[in-house]
C-alpha cells in the first residue's frame with residue numbers, strides 16, 4: 001500500500017493496521033509540505049521477513065526518512081534503525097494496558113549507535129514525525145524550507 005509515489009521520500013511503517021488512526025495528521029502534514037510518502041503495515045514480531053523486504057527495497061530505491069509507528073513492546077522502530085543508515089523517527093502508540101508508556105520507553109531507550117528519534121505518544125507524535133521529516137529535508141530543499149516558514153505562521157495564528 002504505497003501512496004503518491006513509486007519511490008516515496010518518506011516510508012511510514014506501522015506495526016498493525018490498528019495503528020492507522022495515529023498517522024492521519026502525519027499524512028496531512030506530509031501532503032502540506034509536498035513530501036511523497038508510502039504506508040506499509042509490517043509487524044517486527046509477526047512479519048519480520050516482510051519488514052526486511054520493505055526496508056531493503058526502500059533503501060535501494062532512495063527513500064530518505066522512515067517513520068515507524070508501534071504500540072506495546074514496540075520493537076519496530078529499533079529493528080528498522082538496525083536495518084538502515086537513514087533517519088528513523090519512532091511514534092509510540094497508546095495500545096494495551098500501559099497506554100503507550102511501554103512503547104515510548106521501548107522506542108526511546110535504544111542502545112548507543114542505533115538511534116531512533118522518538119516523538120510523543122499518539123497523533124501529536126505522528127504530526128511531529130511529519131514536521132521533523134520536513135525539517136530534515138528543508139536542510140537541502142528550499143521549497144520545503146518555505147513551507148515550514150508558512151506552517152510556523154499558521155501555528156502562530158492558532159492553527160493546529
Ligand code: RP5
Nearest residue numbers: 015016018070071072093095
Ligand atoms: C503493536 O501492538 C502494534 O503496533 C499495535 O500498536 C499493538 C496492537 O496490535 P494489534 O493486536 O492491534 O494488531 O505491535
